[in-house]
Amino acid sequence: MLKISNLFANIGDVKILNGVDLEIGKGELHAVMGPNGSGKSTLCHVLMGNPDFEADGEVTLNESEILGKPQFERAEDGIFQSYQYPVGLPGVSLMEFVMASTEGLNEDEIISVAKKFNVEEFLDREVNVDLSGGEKKRSELFQLALKKPKLALLDEIDSGLDIDAIKTVANLINENRDDETSYLLVTHYSRILRYLDVDRVHIVVKGNVVKSGSKELIEEVDSGGYTQYQEQ
Ligand SMILES: Nc1ncnc2c1ncn2[C@@H]1O[C@H](COP(=O)(O)OP(=O)(O)OP(=O)(O)O)[C@@H](O)[C@H]1O
Ligand SMILES: [Mg+2]
Known part of the structure; x- marks a missing residue:
C-alpha cells in the first residue's frame, strides 16, 4: 500500500531523513518509535507533502508516486495527517471545517459520528482553539x-x-x-501500543530506520531505551 524507498529530507542545510525504507501493507498498523529529534514528525510531514521540506527518494501509495504531488492532491489520494501539535483555526468552526473537507456527508451524519467521539460540543467552536490536549486528539480522530x-x-x-x-x-x-485504512503511528510510549493490534514496529534514529520487527520490539524499547540503537 505504502512503499518508502531511500527517502531523504532536509530543510535548507539541515539533513533530517537519511535514506528511510519502510513498507506498510493494506489495513496494517505500524508503530514508529525513536528518540526526540530523530525525524519521526518530519517523516509524517514529508509523506503529507509539507513544502517546507525538500524530499528525495521514492514514495508510492498503491504503486503511484506521490513525492512530487502537492499536499491537497495527497489528501485527495487518501493521506490524512494528525499533527503532534494540532494547529488552531480561529474563525473556523469544527462543523464548517469537516463539512468543507468531507464530501457527501450531511450535518446529521456528522453529528452522529461526533457523538461517538464525544466531540459534539466542539462542533460549534473554532477548530482546536482552547481545547485541552486530549480534546484536540479526540477531535483529530473524529476527523x-x-x-x-x-x-x-x-x-x-x-x-x-x-x-x-x-x-x-x-x-x-x-x-x-x-482493511481499507493503514496506520503509521508515531509514539514514544508502549502504553498505547498495548491496547492496539500492532503489525510492525520501526525504530528511527538519526533519520533512519535502524531496526524493524514485530510487537516484541516494544518490550525491547521499554527495557533498554533508545541508546541501544544509537550505539549501533
Ligand atoms: N523547520 C525546521 N528547521 C530546522 N530544523 C528542523 C525543522 N523542523 C525539524 N527540524 C529538526 O529536525 C530534527 C527532527 O525533528 P522531528 O520533529 O522530525 O523529530 P521527532 O523525531 O518528531 O522528535 P520528537 O520525538 O521530539 O517529536 C530535529 O533536530 C529538529 O530540530
Ligand atoms: Mg515529533
Missing part, C-alpha cells in the same frame, strides 16, 4: 473517522493524555480499523 483515509499518519496521538484517555483513544482507533 479521521469521517475521512476514512487510505493512510493515517498519527503523530503522537497519545502525547499529553492521561491514562484513561490513552485507553479511550486506543479504543477509538480499534473501533475504526478495517
Whole structure:
C-alpha cells in the first residue's frame, strides 16, 4: 500500500531523513518509535507533502508516486495527517471545517459520528482553539473517522493524555480499523501500543530506520531505551 524507498529530507542545510525504507501493507498498523529529534514528525510531514521540506527518494501509495504531488492532491489520494501539535483555526468552526473537507456527508451524519467521539460540543467552536490536549486528539480522530483515509499518519496521538484517555483513544482507533485504512503511528510510549493490534514496529534514529520487527520490539524499547540503537 505504502512503499518508502531511500527517502531523504532536509530543510535548507539541515539533513533530517537519511535514506528511510519502510513498507506498510493494506489495513496494517505500524508503530514508529525513536528518540526526540530523530525525524519521526518530519517523516509524517514529508509523506503529507509539507513544502517546507525538500524530499528525495521514492514514495508510492498503491504503486503511484506521490513525492512530487502537492499536499491537497495527497489528501485527495487518501493521506490524512494528525499533527503532534494540532494547529488552531480561529474563525473556523469544527462543523464548517469537516463539512468543507468531507464530501457527501450531511450535518446529521456528522453529528452522529461526533457523538461517538464525544466531540459534539466542539462542533460549534473554532477548530482546536482552547481545547485541552486530549480534546484536540479526540477531535483529530473524529476527523479521521469521517475521512476514512487510505493512510493515517498519527503523530503522537497519545502525547499529553492521561491514562484513561490513552485507553479511550486506543479504543477509538480499534473501533475504526478495517482493511481499507493503514496506520503509521508515531509514539514514544508502549502504553498505547498495548491496547492496539500492532503489525510492525520501526525504530528511527538519526533519520533512519535502524531496526524493524514485530510487537516484541516494544518490550525491547521499554527495557533498554533508545541508546541501544544509537550505539549501533
Ligand atoms: N523547520 C525546521 N528547521 C530546522 N530544523 C528542523 C525543522 N523542523 C525539524 N527540524 C529538526 O529536525 C530534527 C527532527 O525533528 P522531528 O520533529 O522530525 O523529530 P521527532 O523525531 O518528531 O522528535 P520528537 O520525538 O521530539 O517529536 C530535529 O533536530 C529538529 O530540530
Ligand atoms: Mg515529533
